[in-house]
Amino acid sequence: MSLPAAFLAAVEETLPASRLFSDPLSTLTLGTDASFYRLIPKLVIRVESEDEVAFILKQASKHQVAVTFRAAGTSLSGQAVSDSVLVLLGDHWNNKEVLDNGQRIRLQPGVIGANANQALAHLNRKIGPDPASINAAKIGGMVANNSSGMCCGTAQNTYQTLAAMRLLLADGSCVDSADPDSVSQFRKTHQGLLKGLAELAKQTREDAELSAKIQHKYRIKNTTGLSLNALIDFTDPLDILTHLMVGSEGTLGFISSVTYYTVPDHPSKATALVVFPDVETCCQAVRLLKKQPVAAVELLDRRSLRSVQHMAGMPAWIEQLGNSACALLIESRAANPRLLEEQLQQINASIEHFPKEAHIAFSQDPKVYELLWRMRKDTFPAVGALRETGTTVIIEDVTFPLEQLAEGVNRLISLFEKYQYDEAILFGHALDGNLHFVFTQRFDQPEEVARYSAFMEEVSHLVAVEFGGSLKAEHGTGRNMAPFVELEWGKDAYQLMWRIKHLLDPQGILNPDVVLSKDAGIHLKNLKSLPAANPLIDKCIECGFCEPVCPAAGLTLSPRQRIVAWRAIQEQKRQGLDTTQLEKDFQYQGIDTCAATGLCAQRCPVGINTGDLIRELRAKKARHSKTAEHLAGSFAQIARAARWSLVGAELARKLLGAPRMHRWTQQLHQRFNSLPVYLPATPKAAQLPPLASTNPASKKPRVVYFAACVSNVMGPAHLDKDQTPLRVKTQQLLEKAGFEVIYPEASAGHCCGQPFASKGYPKQADDKLHELEEQLLKASRNGQDPIYSDTSPCTLRLLKELKETQLKIYDSAKFLNEEVLPRLKxxxxxxxxxxxxxxxxxxxxxxxxxxxxxxxxxxxxxxxxxxxxxxxxxxxxxxxxxxxxxxxxxxxxxxxxxxxxxxxxxxxxxxxxxxxxxxxxxxxxxxxxxxxxxx
The missing domain is CATH 3.40.50 (Rossmann fold)
Known part of the structure; x- marks a missing residue:
């Protein structure tokens, strides 16, 4: 069913066309999140202001159009996908305001969690929630899911550290709980709503059995269903409203900003790994550690340890552990080293009497800290990296009462065995009884879907009924657990949630079928398949961790979205469908605008470099191999021609002025996109003196200077105060530090090959690289002298591709810091x-x-x-x-x-x-x- 014409007309008349997306490539890629559900929105809207959100909500209410909000799309349970209208946050939701010397911080929903902490770091404060996705997840999603994390527990999540909230309801109205005028006006205009909330709270408090259940449910980590604790924790209906919004997953309103009470970020910390002989012993230790000054206690079962035991740097003894071994990663933090030492003694004493298979004692060494936490964090990627192509990785998230944790662990392991999830691993935040289990699953075969369904039925009954735990501790209910909310909470609590939903969203337009659904099979519909597309990207689980570092994300496609699109193209081709338009759109959106720098690989849990795929695709379309060979073979002449082009550009700038040059070339580029644009800081040609002869009698330490081709071609810009060319300035500095500077022969013709590699000509790139290697070996006396490389991308290529070389290659930053600065005042x-x-x-x-x-x-x-x-x-x-x-x-x-x-x-x-x-x-x-x- 298409969207109402009147709704579309109103939206198209009011919002810029550049922020409305309805074409197949955009709706597919923008509609994808980290969950294992695939819904294709009919319209995606990128919003830049609160007024725009209010307008959309009013139109959606008027025309009964379902709306889903999304921040970063790192959520796992299907709460951020839609087959109707998907509203994405644009660039203008990133304001941060540190208040009360860091005791509070006001954040808009587009702020990445890690960036909020960066703003507080100098004050030794942080926000309470610390999800594993904090480097990519945005505040809007963290609030809407009541995210927690490894150190957050139940005391420092959003619900517990909420100071104020600004929100919009389904009717487009707004209230800011930190603004007295806004609150006063809202109390007048929304008396009925507030009275309804107050009545629900009164009825809940008077129901002793229901109140007791709510209190029990929130003693442990719990994000299943709506935040019913708001009804018994607060009496002011506005406080109830703002706390109901926490964990509501966009089903009750839009969160425009949130103010957190911050928590201490203690500078002194130490970490240990203790391996116990079995799960029972391990969980007994957890119960004692709960009373100790620990910041985090992470449980890793034997399967988790086995998944990382072969990774670089892991202790050899991990392989020798018994089959029933179970480990705890323990961290303690304190305001100063003395207090930390006291805490460590107390912690060690509390578990000293337990038998242990192995351990790494508490260490404050950053290298040990990184190793131990990498062991914990790499468990999930380890499963993802080894999964069979076509399967997806599922992370489930449950809580057992702490006193029953050992039995819960063992029962889950037995279910893995029963349903033959042999690769499944189990780990989690042990202090809260919160366990994550990771397994791989196919959704392209009916029998596999049936296996998953039966498994989840048993897990749900085990956790919610037998143990009275939480089916979702911190990942949110989403579609994934919506059919099981009543099973966990019971009929009365479940009906209470529906009453809240109807009160705040009477038309049911906000994120339908999320958290609450009348469809008992919603968790088995619209399941996402991850078909084979290319071995370079087949391990992608579409988590979105890569997106914050991609320069094109938002302009065109992010790495995740490029992979989604390429998978769709390959799958449609296998089905015999026409992909002409999709591939045409992908050429610009996916291939042309990819910087191919590979930063995505650093954020990817399974190390995927989407740039490798793009370079491969460029190589397949490259049609000018002979031209590339000619350019590679006459590189000195090409560099000379490039300098002359810069001379011409500089003469034109002097005649026309830089602003006019920039404007005119932009206009020409829009008509003829092969023509380059003159930028305001376009450099002048490098005016380089002849290379000085080497003094063989010099006693000075030698350094071979590899000046990249851009350093030989591009001089300073006309704006630069220092007009000395880089090559000359570098030689002056190295000589000031007491070095004899050596240049490779025929320096003007050398290139590491990077320009050819990025254009899709790997052979020519390798030819230039090895040509350069020969000259550097000769200049450095077969590797005796260090090589100083002045351009980091070129250094990276040299070190990455010449792994077996004798050359001692230094990037400029490394050589300057380690060798040059100590020789200077x-x-x-x-x-x-x-x-x-x-x-x-x-x-x-x-x-x-x-x-x-x-x-x-x-x-x-x-x-x-x-x-x-x-x-x-x-x-x-x-x-x-x-x-x-x-x-x-x-x-x-x-x-x-x-x-x-x-x-x-x-x-x-x-x-x-x-x-x-x-x-x-x-x-x-x-x-x-x-x-x-x-x-």
């Missing part, structure tokens, strides 16, 4: 400078070195939030400027107070300078300006 600049951490720097794990240099050379260093990749992507800043501009859309405001910007890639610096008020240059300019000869 530093006089930090009393300035605020901005730093851009390139994709290459991140892949090389050189961020710490880069920041150490910046902080040693300037008193204040700013790292703009949300700028993970600048989107220049080699030459796309010139040839597809929309990507670069979009990726840097939030840069200018953040760096406005800064005096200069620094990075380690010339092309990135061009884009950064063009779309901000700041001039960006290589990090060597900062080091040179802040340093003197030491002796």
């Amino acid at each position: 530093l006089e930090p600049l009393d300035e605020k400078v901005a730093v851009h951490i390139t994709c290459g720097t991140q892949h090389l794990n050189e961020t710490d070195n880069l920041l150490a240099i910046a902080k040693a050379c300037a008193t204040q260093v700013i790292i703009p939030e949300g700028i993970h990749c600048c989107g220049f992507a080699g030459d796309k800043g010139f040839t597809l400027p929309a990507l670069n501009q979009y990726a840097l859309r939030n840069l200018a405001e953040q760096v406005e107070p800064c005096t200069a910007g620094f990075s380690t890639s010339r092309t990135c610096e061009v884009g950064l300078s063009s779309y901000s008020s700041l001039n960006y240059q290589h990090l060597v300019y900062l080091v040179d300006k802040a340093s003197r000869v030491k002796y």
